[in-house]
Amino acid sequence: MRAVTWHGKHDVRVDNVPDPEIVNPRDAVIKITSTAICGSDLHLYDAVIPTMMKGDIMGHEFMGEVVDVGSAHRNGDAVGTALKVGQRVVIPFTIACGNCFFCEKSMTSLCDNSNPAENQDIAETLMGHSPSGLFGYSHMTGGYAGGQAEYVRVPYADVGPMVVPDHLSDEQVLFLTDIFPTGYMAAEQCDIERGDTVAVWGAGPVGQFAIRSAFMLGAERVIAIDHRPARLALAADAGAECLNFETVHIIDALNAMTGGRGPDRCIDAVGMEAHGLGIDNIIDRVKVATGLGTDRPHAFREAIIACRKGGTVSVPGVYGGLLDNVPFGAAMNKGLSIRTGQTHVHRYLKPLLARIEAGDIDPRVIISHILPLKDAPMAYKNFKDNQDEFRKVVLKP
Amino acid sequence: MARAAPDAAPKGTHKDPYRNLGGAERAISVALGTVFGIAATQSKGPLGILFGVAGGALVARGVSGADPVKRLLGTEPDERAYAKQQGWSSATKAPRSVTVNASREEVWEVLREVERWPSFMVNIASASSDGTRLNFVSEGPTGPVSTAATIVADVPNQKFAWESDKGATNPNNGEFELRDAPGGRGTEIHAKIAYEPVGGSLGRYAAKFTQREPGIQLRRDLKRLKSLIEAGEVPTNARNRAETLNNPAKA
Numbered sequence: 109m110r111a112v113t114w115h116g117k118h119d120v121r122v123d124n125v126p127d128p129e130i131v132n133p134r135d136a137v138i139k140i141t142s143t144a145i146c147g148s149d150l151h152l153y154d155a156v157i158p159t160m161m162k163g164d165i166m167g168h169e170f171m172g173e174v175v176d177v178g179s180a181h182r183n184g185d186a187v188g189t190a191l192k193v194g195q196r197v198v199i200p201f202t203i204a205c206g207n208c209f210f211c212e213k214s215m216t217s218l219c220d221n222s223n224p225a226e227n228q229d230i231a232e233t234l235m236g237h238s239p240s241g242l243f244g245y246s247h248m249t250g251g252y253a254g255g256q257a258e259y260v261r262v263p264y265a266d267v268g269p270m271v272v273p274d275h276l277s278d279e280q281v282l283f284l285t286d287i288f289p290t291g292y293m294a295a296e297q298c299d300i301e302r303g304d305t306v307a308v309w310g311a312g313p314v315g316q317f318a319i320r321s322a323f324m325l326g327a328e329r330v331i332a333i334d335h336r337p338a339r340l341a342l343a344a345d346a347g348a349e350c351l352n353f354e355t356v357h358i359i360d361a362l363n364a365m366t367g368g369r370g371p372d373r374c375i376d377a378v379g380m381e382a383h384g385l386g387i388d389n390i391i392d393r394v395k396v397a398t399g400l401g402t403d404r405p406h407a408f409r410e411a412i413i414a415c416r417k418g419g420t421v422s423v424p425g426v427y428g429g430l431l432d433n434v435p436f437g438a439a440m441n442k443g444l445s446i447r448t449g450q451t452h453v454h455r456y457l458k459p460l461l462a463r464i465e466a467g468d469i470d471p472r473v474i475i476s477h478i479l480p481l482k483d484a485p486m487a488y489k490n491f492k493d494n495q496d497e498f499r500k501v502v503l504k505p
Numbered sequence: 506m507a508r509a510a511p512d513a514a515p516k517g518t519h520k521d522p523y524r525n526l527g528g529a530e531r532a533i534s535v536a537l538g539t540v541f542g543i544a545a546t547q548s549k550g551p552l553g554i555l556f557g558v559a560g561g562a563l564v565a566r567g568v569s570g571a572d573p574v575k576r577l578l579g580t581e582p583d584e585r586a587y588a589k590q591q592g593w594s595s596a597t598k599a600p601r602s603v604t605v606n607a608s609r610e611e612v613w614e615v616l617r618e619v620e621r622w623p624s625f626m627v628n629i630a631s632a633s634s635d636g637t638r639l640n641f642v643s644e645g646p647t648g649p650v651s652t653a654a655t656i657v658a659d660v661p662n663q664k665f666a667w668e669s670d671k672g673a674t675n676p677n678n679g680e681f682e683l684r685d686a687p688g689g690r691g692t693e694i695h696a697k698i699a700y701e702p703v704g705g706s707l708g709r710y711a712a713k714f715t716q717r718e719p720g721i722q723l724r725r726d727l728k729r730l731k732s733l734i735e736a737g738e739v740p741t742n743a744r745n746r747a748e749t750l751n752n753p754a755k756a
């Protein structure tokens with residue numbers, strides 16, 4: 109089959125690779141009908157996430173049709189809901205067993221079992237404990253083949269995939285696999301109260317869903333921060349007030365907009381590769397380029413300083429390693445709550461599908477391009493360098 | 506006298522104190538350092554600098570009585586004590602634990618059926634037991650090794666332990682202890698494997714390098730056992746059945 113494979117920094121290719129098969133009883137094999145490129149994939153593209161190997165298949169946002177199922181689905185041994193060949197499903201990017209302590213608490217991105225034992229070694233060394241396995245996202249989180257391909261093997265397929273109704277198009281439901289739940293969880297973790305102002309750093313796909321979710325969850329005002337005019341314009345469409353960090357003192361502006369209080373809730377939807385030529389970000393760039401650092405947490409720093417006393421900083425943005433010069437003294441002395449995590453996608457599938465069906469949100473507005481899989485190298489390049497035009501790319505295998 | 510709290514650290518987690526050198530070691534270190542220092546004053550160029558630095562480090566080591574390198578790479582105190590007790594030249598003792606979201610009965614059922622060990626212990630080729638004796642074949646760094654052992658503890662839902670026969674080629678003792686996790690959070694498996702490393706601590710590092718070190722294996726085996734019980738299968742990132750032949754050693 110054809111698949112998008114990683115070969116190093118800024119080098120992704122469409123290669124011929126062996127087809128996946130059922131390996132374990134709870135597996136399913138999915139024929140992919142739509143798959144998307146995520147901001148998280150850019151961290152891989154830029155080679156800032158460790159433990160990628162040449163030839164790894166990328167992609168963690170995908171959906172399609174069940175073409176094969178393991179024995180557990182046929183003989184009644186399924187832990188969750190058995191799948192049938194022909195069903196149309198969306199698949200959470202976090203892989204979860206459904207039975208461990210964390211899965212029982214619906215913290216599926218922390219599943220104890222989905223990251224194979226050998227791969228957990230790396231994660232444990234770097235982080236103390238291993239998070240769940242993820243599709244197409246380095247060997248530290250499982251080394252699983254991703255879904256920017258014609259087919260994919262889905263482990264624990266009786267727990268992850270959700271069957272979607274036929275009257276909804278791929279484009280309407282595809283983002284349930286990651287960025288809609290991610291933006292929603294980022295807003296939910298803010299514990300928004302009546303009258304709250306929510307500031308969102310990053311008007312990329314995750315930021316866009318965070319903005320819309322913050323309004324759904326009762327935010328009075330949402331302020332979007334980015335430097336891509338077209339992305340900010342899309343945020344404004346959703347009702348956000350927009351700030352361009354290239355031409356505005358963000359902290360001053362946020363204080364002025366909130367009567368000196370600062371935003372009550374701050375969402376960092378930028379992650380480890382902040383843009384901008386602020387002095388701290390320039391130093392971070394040098395450190396990362398010379399191997400002395402891993403992350404560029406400019407947006408996170410700014411969110412902590414901006415946030416109202418006793419407020420919440422919610423971090424859906426991905427970080428990989430060690431963050432230098434984080435103003436933790438400010439976080440401590442201002443009594444901030446910091447909430448973060450890879451998204452527990454499973455718990456949001458049904459409620460957010462209901463939101464889409466009810467017309468509360470139309471995820472299609474995020475999409476800028478629908479391209480054939482073979483255009484993946486061009487799409488990655490543009491999603492990185494031409495972000496104003498390439499907002500969200502959907503690939504069709 | 507100041508009161509001291511009882512030591513809560515599990516066996517196998519102790520380290521030597523920062524001051525880890527004896528009187529004789531310290532004296533030798535200072536003397537040797539002094540010799541190097543004198544040599545440094547007699548030599549010019551890079552060699553002189555080298556002698557100077559080495560001499561300084563040795564004197565500092567002797568005076569302080571602390572050798573951080575020995576503390577990092579040397580044998581652990583619990584291991585020395587265990588080797589002495591067993592009459593081994595040296596011992597490697599790896600305590601590992603994991604919590605399984607299942608009852609002690611459920612865990613015991615899988616664990617005690619030693620014939621099933623190969624399904625989650627990747628370097629065990631086969632295992633059998635007749636109630637009092639345990640035999641298993643493992644993949645050592647240099648090929649398959651058989652162990653014949655006596656079962657020294659076999660308390661249902663609580664403890665299973667063995668000791669290899671005296672004079673074995675690869676002396677090893679192992680133990681699985683099951684405890685209730687607090688608040689109904691399942692079962693803690695506390696496992697220990699102690700062995701006499703072939704080639705001493707150097708051999709142990711070589712084994713670690715090839716990932717055949719029993720401590721590393723034990724850690725992974727416990728996780729696979731946990732997955733087997735909790736999720737009904739051992740997870741793998743293999744894309745197809747052909748790849749499973751190399752898995753799970755493939756990371």
Ligand SMILES: NC(=O)c1ccc[n+]([C@@H]2O[C@H](COP(=O)([O-])OP(=O)(O)OC[C@H]3O[C@@H](n4cnc5c(N)ncnc54)[C@H](O)[C@@H]3O)[C@@H](O)[C@H]2O)c1
Pocket residue numbers: 146147148149150151286287290309310311312313314315333334335336339353377378379380381382383384406407423424425426427449450451495499
């Ligand atoms: N927690 C999760 O489970 C999860 C899931 C999906 C994505 N993510 C992460 O969320 C982040 C965003 O994802 P995305 O798909 O929207 O990526 P993206 O790269 O398309 O968007 C990031 C946006 O941030 C903007 N930005 C950069 N520096 C900024 C700064 N200093 N201040 C304000 N804005 C700035 C960029 O211009 C861009 O529009 C990434 O780190 C991604 O890895 C996390």
Ligand SMILES: [Zn+2]
Pocket residue numbers: 146147148149168169201286287
């Ligand atoms: Zn994503």
Ligand SMILES: [Zn+2]
Pocket residue numbers: 204205206207208209210211218219220221222
């Ligand atoms: Zn789980």
